[in-house]
Amino acid sequence: MAELLAPAGNIEALDAAIGEGADAVYLGLKSFNARLRSSNFAWNQFEAAVHAVHRLGKKIFVTVNTVVEERETERLYRFLAYLEKVGPDGLIIQDFGVLRMVQEFFPSLRLHASTQMNTASARAVNLLSKQGIKRVVLARELGLEEIKQIRANTSAELEVFVHGALCVSESGLCLFSSYLGGKSANRGMCTQACRRFYTADEESGVAPGYYFSPCDLQLIDKIPDLVMAGVDSFKIEGRMKSAEYVGSVTAAYRYMLDHWQQDKKGALATAKRMLATDFARSKTSFWYGFDKASDSEQGTVRGSEEVAQNILNPDQAGGTGIYLGKIERIRTEKDHTLMAMLKGGSYEPDPGDSIRLHRKDDTGRESHKVHITEETENGKWIDIPQGFNIGDEVYLLQTKNMSRRYRHVLPNDLSSYRRQPDARELPVLDLTPLSKNTLASFPAGLYIQVSTISDLFTAQSGQPVRIILELNTETEQDLLIKQTALPISKKQIIISLDPYCSQPVEDHLAETLPALISAGFTVFIVNNPAHIALLKGSGAHCIAGPYLYTFNRWAVSWLENQNIDAFVTPLENSRQNLEATFEPEQRSRVLVNLFAYPSLFRMRFKLPETYRFTYFSDKEGMVFKAISTENGSFVMPDVPFSIVDKLPFIKTAGFSRFLLDFSKTQVRKNQLKQVLSALYKQIPLPDTSRFNWKDGFYSPEKMEEYRQANLRLMQERADKRETQHRGKPRSKSSRNTNPKSIKH
DSSP states (O other): OOEEEEEOSSHHHHHHHHHTTOSEEEEOOSSSOSOTTSOOOOHHHHHHHHHHHHHTTOEEEEEEOSOOOGGGHHHHHHHHHHHHHHOOSEEEEOOHHHHHHHHHHOTTSOEEEOGGGOOOSHHHHHHHHHTTEEEEEOOSSOOHHHHHHHHHTOOSEEEEEEEEOOOSSOTTOOOHHHHHHSOOGGGTOOOOGGGSOEEEEETTEEEEEOTTOBOEEEOGGGHHHHHHHTOOEEEEOOTTSOHHHHHHHHHHHHHHHHHTTTOHHHHHHHHHHHGGGOOSSOEEOTTTTOGGGEETTTTEETTTHHHHHHHBOTTSOSSOSEEEEEEEEEEEOTTOOEEEEEEEOSOOOOTTOEEEEEOTTSSOEEEEEOOOEEEETTEEEEEEOTTOOTTOEEEEEEOGGGOOOOOOSSOSOOTTOOOOOOOOOOOOOOOOOOOTTTTTTSOSEEEEEESSHHHHHHHGGGOOSEEEEEOOHHHHIIIIISOOOOSSOGGGEEEEOOSOOOHHHHHHHHHHHHHHHHTTOOEEEEOSHHHHHHHTTSSOEEEEOTTSOOSSHHHHHHHHTTTOOEEEOOTTOOHHHHHHHSOGGGGGGEEEEEEEOOOSEEESSOOOTTOOOSEEEOTTOOEEEEEEETTEEEEEESSOEEOGGGHHHHHHTTOOEEEEEOTTSOOOHHHHHHHHHHHHHTOOOSSOBOTTTTTOSOOHHHHHHHHHHHHHHHHHHHHHHHHHHHHSOOOHHHHHHSGGGOOO
16 A cells, blocks of 8 residues: 655644544654754654654654755764664655765664655666665656656655645756855755746846746646556655645545545545645646657657646746735734735635735745734735735635644653753764775866867867766767767766756666767766666766765765765865865865856756746846756856866865866857966956855854854953953043933
8 A cells, every 4th residue: 555645844734644644744853854944843842753653553754855064974973863762764865975874873774765866767766775775755857657667677665746846956956045045955945946036038128927936746636547656655745834734635645545446536526626725836747747758769858848838837926825915005003013905816814814925026925824804994904924015915825714623643741752862973984095096087187077069179278187078969969979070089088977867868878878988988977876876887987976965974985885986076065064074185086166157957848938038137136047958958147156266275275176167058268268267377257156165055053153153252352341441540531421420
């Protein structure tokens, strides 16, 4: 019997999920989970939840699905030890470092690969399965036929999302939020850049819209097909959603799973009626039904504009809920309650209804439960939170009459649940010492990465020690079919593989990679677990690319165990974390990215024909560009990431291999010359971004540390001034200006 897995972002949602028949729930604690903005569970609440859910014969999974910086690994170690004691049924993980640490110290913990691990093919599943992963949450952008192919070629458990919000970017590969301010999606801090309002520059003028805000997934009618396909677990998204939402959606999928075999048509009709209270965005089946568009010969997707049209609607606001209108008037009561009158909607909220407010400049959103309403001749007033004004939009999330009381899962008294992470020390992990020939195919010097053969010709004028060539539909044709003449030896070319590897792509690479090796290409940059499996035993040399995230030495160690000795820095990384991860004697194995146009969104589909623009901007005036190809679509910043002027400091730190990445852009000689000139003259390039190189990831803990440090510094300065003041003799003028000494 397939499992129904529901989200539990808080205690009330846990009650609703269990009350409506979920077989299992997944939740996060205060650390290391990809929904840090949800309420999450305190230590005693979580321990109580594990015991209570187990008593009910249900399962409970914990999300540990973020990438981990080196400075956090000891805290991670203590967290895993705590989880081992409490005993949840599984951990949902993204970071290879978590996998490696569990292998070393906590083998009794059951591991599930998060969708953030970007697993979309059978070889990837099997590689992870051999490493101890019991279940894989497949990438969301897969179709039914692809899931069937994976199921036919693996014995590991498979989990798929069936309902809830979608990411427009391929799973685990979004860098947009991180680029905007260090709030990384891979760290649970996503600011939902895809939901934002943008202005596109078209030939006919500017055109505003929500161009990258996807519809919500709904696969209630696909449940019978997925059951027959052998899916083990059906996952509902929504750890940031209300208990009412979790309850209604769980109930609908529970009903469908239990009744479709007896009456498929009737069960579907009933389940859809139960979903009618899901006031989220319009719905899509995403890739389901588009599998026939796959072109297995090229590993690409033809005609995938249809997929994009199925999930993108520029006229659909990025928010969720039923539109209630815009704030037309506001007033402030004597008790400072802010009241608003709405205009433009078809429903007037009542006390107890839940609403969401969106600022008109798209700078903030906030959910609110209505407490006060007032009927007047001119309309209805409702209370709203502070900080909103005329013109802001309001949406209905839930109505009061949709609320249902559920039996509490947790006991009222939590005093007996006292476990917390202890203060144990993480044993030191030493990476494998480098032998004399380890880096023979990875020489010191400058590397340049390009996406076409013509750009390869341009890049060689910069005299790099190696050129990295992206493998795509065009370059594959040039290398294997046309056998285009190359300006340099094949031994000087490294082939970079795309991080998204679906089942059709994997099947195609199974033929393409041996052909490339036979043609003389022997070094590859791998960006997906499937690539590791495909090249294992081939004799080729593998370099871990920036999408096999190495934010800590435990992740590096896991990749070492897959016979990978060299690494490209993740684009989100900081100098501080890079140096903490690799000791000085290990830094020769690292390729440091000095320049790039990072792919902020990577979309599996071609953009619709109606998207007649390349450049677009947000409300802060930042400019981005959208590129659509047969291999997918990409959103990139108009200004590149650059730290070319930091080369002397990076060299002094012991790094000796450096990358200029021109992927997805046409390499012009004058631009290359400008970048190289800045590199060698050690001067900053104008109009560039440092990304996270200096400041690192945004961290609430780090911000609190800074705040406390500033407070201490201010107090120390105040104490110093006071001490100095006390040590000085008082002058007559100072006494007369002292309020206490003035005589009236």
